[in-house]
Amino acid sequence: MLKNYRAFLGTVRNFTTANMSVNGAKVTEGSATILFNDPDEVFYNPVQQFNRDLSTTAIRTWAESRDEKAVLKAKHRQEIIEALDKKNENEGKGKSENSSPSRSEETTAPAENEKNKGTKTDGSSNVGFNILEALSATGLRAIRYAKELPNVKKILANDLLARAVDAIDANVKRNDVAHIVVPNKGDANAVMHSFKNQYDVIDLDPYGTATPFLDSAVQSVANNGLLCITCTDSAVLAGNAYPEKCFSNYGGTSLRSDFCHEQAVRHLLYAIAMAAAKYGRAIKPMLSLSVDFYFRVFVQVETKPALVKDLHRQSAIIYQCSGCGSNALQYMGKTVPGRIPGSTKYTNATGPPVSAKCEHCGYVHHVGGPVWGGPLHDAEFVERMRKIAEGLDEKTYGTKRRILGMLAVVAEELPDKPFYFVISQIASVLRAQSPPQNTFVSALLNAGYRASGSHAKSNAIKTDAPWSYIWDIMRAWVAEHPVNSSNVKPNSAGSMILKKECSSKVDFTLQPGAEFSSKKAGYTRYQMNPTENWGPKAKAGKRKIADTEGQTKE
Numbered sequence: 344m345l346k347n348y349r350a351f352l353g354t355v356r357n358f359t360t361a362n363m364s365v366n367g368a369k370v371t372e373g374s375a376t377i378l379f380n381d382p383d384e385v386f387y388n389p390v391q392q393f394n395r396d397l398s399t400t401a402i403r404t405w406a407e408s409r410d411e412k413a414v415l416k417a418k419h420r421q422e423i424i425e426a427l428d429k430k431n432e433n434e435g436k437g438k439s440e441n442s443s444p445s446r447s448e449e450t451t452a453p454a455e456n457e458k459n460k461g462t463k464t465d466g467s468s469n470v471g472f473n474i475l476e477a478l479s480a481t482g483l484r485a486i487r488y489a490k491e492l493p494n495v496k497k498i499l500a501n502d503l504l505a506r507a508v509d510a511i512d513a514n515v516k517r518n519d520v521a522h523i524v525v526p527n528k529g530d531a532n533a534v535m536h537s538f539k540n541q542y543d544v545i546d547l548d549p550y551g552t553a554t555p556f557l558d559s560a561v562q563s564v565a566n567n568g569l570l571c572i573t574c575t576d577s578a579v580l581a582g583n584a585y586p587e588k589c590f591s592n593y594g595g596t597s598l599r600s601d602f603c604h605e606q607a608v609r610h611l612l613y614a615i616a617m618a619a620a621k622y623g624r625a626i627k628p629m630l631s632l633s634v635d636f637y638f639r640v641f642v643q644v645e646t647k648p649a650l651v652k653d654l655h656r657q658s659a660i661i662y663q664c665s666g667c668g669s670n671a672l673q674y675m676g677k678t679v680p681g682r683i684p685g686s687t688k689y690t691n692a693t694g695p696p697v698s699a700k701c702e703h704c705g706y707v708h709h710v711g712g713p714v715w716g717g718p719l720h721d722a723e724f725v726e727r728m729r730k731i732a733e734g735l736d737e738k739t740y741g742t743k744r745r746i747l748g749m750l751a752v753v754a755e756e757l758p759d760k761p762f763y764f765v766i767s768q769i770a771s772v773l774r775a776q777s778p779p780q781n782t783f784v785s786a787l788l789n790a791g792y793r794a795s796g797s798h799a800k801s802n803a804i805k806t807d808a809p810w811s812y813i814w815d816i817m818r819a820w821v822a823e824h825p826v827n828s829s830n831v832k833p834n835s836a837g838s839m840i841l842k843k844e845c846s847s848k849v850d851f852t853l854q855p856g857a858e859f860s861s862k863k864a865g866y867t868r869y870q871m872n873p874t875e876n877w878g879p880k881a882k883a884g885k886r887k888i889a890d891t892e893g894q895t896k897e
């Protein structure tokens with residue numbers, strides 16, 4: 344035990360980041376300082392600083408947007424009252440019942456909505472909100488939220504283990520946030536089940552999968568509240584070794600694919616959406632990320648059965664060719680105009696989107712999913728978050744540049760095109776040289792298609808071009824950069840694709856838009872794994888600590 348403790352101190356001392364300092368067993372991250380009596384007892388993973396910096400920024404974004412909406416709603420209501428008063432005065436009637444005593448003074452929002460109390464007509468707001476950190480460990484995250492988030496009123500920092508709760512308690516007192524953070528010992532599910540529709544923000548940051556907590560979380564979060572959920576079980580979510588485990592945990596089967604990291608995020612969103620749907624609640628993903636060895640999503644939950652109907656047509660099965668890797672989505676449902684003008688009818692989709700054998704190479708398809716097929720992010724949320732992130736103090740937010748880099752790529756991602764391919768990977772199917780990214784993207788743009796990168800993988804391309812055109816680009820490229828035919832096995836997917844003629848015009852003239860602007864901004868867009876111990880930590884008491892913040896690739 345003592346040996347591990349020394350190893351921990353040595354490791355942490357060696358790898359502190361700009362804003363993480365260590366003095367003995369004291370760790371400072373963001374605005375919080377926590378003490379470890381025994382690092383084997385209580386969880387701390389410094390590589391998750393990005394997760395915590397990002398989460399603080401995301402919750403701030405959500406709170407700011409909610410306040411703004413509350414202010415607009417209150418203003419709108421005030422305008423209606425004033426118009427009604429004017430009308431009544433003109434008609435010689437009295438003022439409306441809802442009329443305020445003095446409209447030039449501060450006005451509170453509708454009394455029926457407790458949370459709107461405190462909204463001011465000058466556009467500012469003091470709407471408070473509460474947070475449940477259901478799996479808190481040291482309390483570090485909850486303490487940071489208390490110190491760094493304006494308007495947070497109460498945070499329940501919960502953990503199952505008594506020694507973790509003792510640590511939370513001590514750290515809360517040490518950081519002078521006892522008026523905000525309340526330590527609690529309990530099972531996360533029991534806590535959430537006891538308080539339905541209560542928490543404005545719920546943070547789930549477990550070891551491995553969050554799926555055992557989803558059913559209670561989607562019930563416990565308040566209407567239009569935010570769920571912040573981490574899953575670190577990447578072998579299940581993004582690997583190809585456990586499709587059956589992925590299916591039983593997330594309701595969809597995983598696939599071996601280049602786009603496995605985006606698929607993982609979509610499995611998680613699907614599981615949250617399906618859990619929420621049973622209770623008439625619909626999800627709106629605000630930001631859904633694949634980061635290092637884990638996945639982190641920020642999802643707003645709204646009680647609106649009419650919106651839940653959309654889940655049918657937002658869920659999709661994936662067909663992926665076992666030879667060339669081309670893929671197609673089969674959505675579960677679709678909408679058509681209803682008989683009554685303006686109405687919508689929900690109906691079954693038609694399919695399948697592929698033949699029994701791949702039209703490009705003749706190989707069979709593997710089936711994955713179903714997964715969430717809707718948008719991964721909310722564009723307005725991402726823009727607002729970027730603005731907030733730009734103003735972050737780098738001393739407190741050591742991963743600021745990475746947050747900005749990732750959000751820049753996210754903002755560029757095609758919102759309506761799930762998945763991506765990697766140019767070097769499709770070139771390797773043909774045993775061809777890989778075209779430079781800007782050459783390939785220029786060919787897409789010159790043909791009128793859209794293209795973007797993906798935050799989930801460097802060198803990935805998202806596009807609305809059909810696979811037939813993607814292979815035509817590669818045929819045209821190979822015509823200029825011939826492959827060594829002895830490398831292409833007869834009957835391989837590559838040989839089948841190359842046997843076909845290029846059926847469309849391909850123009851490789853370079854386009855300025857082919858270089859994604861996120862790349863030019865110079866932020867950290869993709870991060871390399873810096874050490875062999877990089878990854879999620881084992882449960883407290885079962886690990887040797889050796890994680891670090893790391894170097895960057897771009």
Ligand SMILES: C[S@@+](CC[C@H](N)C(=O)[O-])C[C@H]1O[C@@H](n2cnc3c(N)ncnc32)[C@H](O)[C@@H]1O
Nearest residue numbers: 386478479480484502503504530531548549550
């Ligand atoms: C990965 S750690 C949390 C890290 C923390 N959120 C942070 O940012 O530093 C997971 C924690 O969940 C706790 N835990 C595991 N199962 C739980 C349950 N059913 N209810 C409450 N806490 C639980 C563990 O004791 C552990 O402290």
Ligand SMILES: [Zn+2]
Nearest residue numbers: 664667701704
């Ligand atoms: Zn194929």
